[in-house]
Amino acid sequence: MIINVARVESFLNRSLEFITSSTGIVCRFGNQRAFCTMTDSQVDGASSLPPLNEEFRFKKPITVSREKKSSSVQSTPDIEKKYVHHVYDAIAPHFSSTRFAKWPKVATFLNSLPPGSLILDAGCGNGKYLGLNPDCFFIGCDISAPLINICAEREHEVMVADAVNLPYRTGFGDAAISIAVLHHLSTESRRKKAIADLVRVVRKGGMVLITVWAVEQEDRSLLTKWTPLTQKYTEEWIGPGSPRVRSSSTLTLESIPETEENSVRDQLRNSKRLSEDTMRGTINDDSSVAPRNGKNLENQQEYFVPWHLPYHRAEVSGASACALANGLAEKDDKKGAVVYNRYYHVFIEGELERLVSGIDNIVIVDQFYDKSNWCIILKKT
Amino acid sequence: MRLLTHNMLSSNIKGVMNGFPLRLEVEKSVSKEVEFNSDFLRNMFPKIEWKALVDAARSMGYAELPEEAPESSMLESEEFLMKFHHALLELHLEEGALICPETGRRFPVNKGIPNMLLHEDEV
Numbered sequence: 001m002i003i004n005v006a007r008v009e010s011f012l013n014r015s016l017e018f019i020t021s022s023t024g025i026v027c028r029f030g031n032q033r034a035f036c037t038m039t040d041s042q043v044d045g046a047s048s049l050p051p052l053n054e055e056f057r058f059k060k061p062i063t064v065s066r067e068k069k070s071s072s073v074q075s076t077p078d079i080e081k082k083y084v085h086h087v088y089d090a091i092a093p094h095f096s097s098t099r100f101a102k103w104p105k106v107a108t109f110l111n112s113l114p115p116g117s118l119i120l121d122a123g124c125g126n127g128k129y130l131g132l133n134p135d136c137f138f139i140g141c142d143i144s145a146p147l148i149n150i151c152a153e154r155e156h157e158v159m160v161a162d163a164v165n166l167p168y169r170t171g172f173g174d175a176a177i178s179i180a181v182l183h184h185l186s187t188e189s190r191r192k193k194a195i196a197d198l199v200r201v202v203r204k205g206g207m208v209l210i211t212v213w214a215v216e217q218e219d220r221s222l223l224t225k226w227t228p229l230t231q232k233y234t235e236e237w238i239g240p241g242s243p244r245v246r247s248s249s250t251l252t253l254e255s256i257p258e259t260e261e262n263s264v265r266d267q268l269r270n271s272k273r274l275s276e277d278t279m280r281g282t283i284n285d286d287s288s289v290a291p292r293n294g295k296n297l298e299n300q301q302e303y304f305v306p307w308h309l310p311y312h313r314a315e316v317s318g319a320s321a322c323a324l325a326n327g328l329a330e331k332d333d334k335k336g337a338v339v340y341n342r343y344y345h346v347f348i349e350g351e352l353e354r355l356v357s358g359i360d361n362i363v364i365v366d367q368f369y370d371k372s373n374w375c376i377i378l379k380k381t
Numbered sequence: 382m383r384l385l386t387h388n389m390l391s392s393n394i395k396g397v398m399n400g401f402p403l404r405l406e407v408e409k410s411v412s413k414e415v416e417f418n419s420d421f422l423r424n425m426f427p428k429i430e431w432k433a434l435v436d437a438a439r440s441m442g443y444a445e446l447p448e449e450a451p452e453s454s455m456l457e458s459e460e461f462l463m464k465f466h467h468a469l470l471e472l473h474l475e476e477g478a479l480i481c482p483e484t485g486r487r488f489p490v491n492k493g494i495p496n497m498l499l500h501e502d503e504v
Contacts, residue, residue, distance in 0.1 A: 072395070074504040075501060075504050114424075115421075116418070116421040116424035117424070135421075137425075139389070143498070145496070148494055149492075149494070152492060152493060157383055157385075157386055159386070159494055159495040159497055160494065160496040160497060161495075162498060165499065166393075167390055167393045167497040168389050168390065168391065169389050169390075172388075172428055174424075
C-alpha cells in the first residue's frame with residue numbers, strides 16, 4: 001500500500017491517527033523518502049512493544065532477535081537501524097533543543113588541550129561540543145544526517161559518517177572525543193572497533209575521551225522507566241536445560257553462576273509469551289517473574305530507553321507517521337507525545353577498562369564515574 | 382567542507398588499499414573568511430599531505446600554493462601562511478562529490494556536508 005503525500009498530510013492533521021498496513025509503506029515527506037517495512041519489525045517481534053503503564057514497577061522484558069546478516073563488524077545491525085538511527089533522525093530537532101548543557105568534565109578535557117589542536121568528535125550529535133575550546137579546530141561526524149544538518153547550520157565542520165568505521169587517515173587528529181555514543185552499539189566487537197578507531201585517528205601522544213551511560217545510575221528510579229531487553233542471538237542461543245547462556249557482556253555471565261539456569265527459564269518463558277501475544281501484549285501478571293526481574297536488573301545492561309516527542313514536534317518531523325505505522329513508536333495521549341525507544345547497552349563498572357585492555361598502544365590516563373556516566377581518558381603511545 | 386577536512390578523509394570501502402586522497406568533483410565552491418591564526422597553521426602543517434592539498438585547491442580554482450612541499454622555514458613567511466590559511470580553511474566545497482581513487486565511488490557533498498556512509502555491500 002502506498003500512502004501519498006496528500007494522505008500523509010491529512011492524517012498528520014488528524015492528530016496522528018494512522019492506518020496500519022500489513023505490507024510495506026512508502027512515505028514521502030518533501031524531498032526525503034522514508035521507507036518503512038512492516039515485515040522486518042514483525043519478524044523479530046520488536047514491534048510488540050508493551051503499552052506504557054506507570055503502575056508497574058518493572059517493565060516487561062522484550063526479546064529482540066539479533067539475526068546477523070553480514071559478518072562484518074562494520075555492518076549496522078537492525079536493532080541499531082530501528083532503535084538508534086531512525087529514532088535520532090525522527091527526533092533530531094527536539095533532541096537538539098534539549099542538548100545544550102555542556103558537561104563540565106568534557107569541557108575540562110577539551111579546554112586542557114593545547115591551543116591549535118585538531119579535535120575529532122565522533123558521534124557529535126547536535127554539535128554541542130564543537131567549538132567549545134575556541135583555540136582548537138573541531139571536525140565532527142555523526143551517523144544522523146538530520147543532526148549533522150543542525151551542526152552545519154551552526155557553521156561547524158561536519159560530515160555524515162559511521163563511528164564504527166571512521167573515514168579518516170590514521171594519526172591526523174590531536175584528540176578525539178566520544179560522548180555518549182558507544183552505548184548505542186549493540187555488540188561488544190562493534191564497541192571495541194569504535195574505540196580502536198578513536199585511537200587510530202589521533203596522533204602519537206594524542207588524547208581520547210570516552211563517556212558512556214552507566215548501569216549504576218544515580219537516579220535508580222530511572223531504570224523502572226526503561227524496558228530491559230532479553231537478547232537472543234540465533235547462533236549463540238543455547239536451548240533449555242543448558243547451564244550457560246551467552247550474553248553480550250561476559251561480566252554478566254561470570255558473576256551469576258547460580259542463577260543462570262533461572263535466567264534461561266525466564267528468558268524462555270518471556271520469549272514464548274511474547275511470541276504468543278499480538279501487538280499489544282498483556283501486562284506481565286506473572287508474579288514469579290517480576291521479583292526475579294528485580295534481581296536480574298542488577299546485571300541487565302540492554303535496554304530500550306523512551307524518548308517522548310511532543311505531538312507538535314512529531315508533526316514537524318514527519319518521520320513519526322512512519323514510525324507509528326510500523327509499531328516502532330507509540331502514542332501517549334496522556335503526555336501528548338509520540339514515544340520512541342532508543343537502544344542502549346549501558347556500561348558496568350570496569351567495562352570500559354576491559355574493552356581497552358586489548359589495545360597495546362594506549363595508556364589509561366584517567367577513568368571515573370560522573371553523573372551516571374563511566375568515563376575514560378586514553379593517551380596514544 | 383574545508384580542504385583541511387578533505388586532507389584527512391580517506392575512502393574506507395572494503396578492499397580498498399589506499400583510499401587517499403579522494404578526488405574532488407566541484408559543482409559549487411565558496412570562500413568564507415576565517416580568522417587567521419598562525420600557531421594553528423604551524424600545528425596543522427606537519428599533518429598535511431601537501432600534494433593532495435595543492436591538487437584539491439586547484440580543483441577549487443585556487444592555484445597560489447607552491448607545488449613543492451615547503452620547507453619548515455616557510456612557516457615564518459606571513460605571505461606563505463596566508464595562502465596556506467586560505468586554501469586550508471577558507472575554501473569550501475558546497476556541492477559536489479568526493480571520489481574514491483580506487484573504486485570511483487562518489488561520496489556526495491551537499492550544503493558543504495560530505496556523506497561518507499558506506500552501503501551494506503561496501504563494508
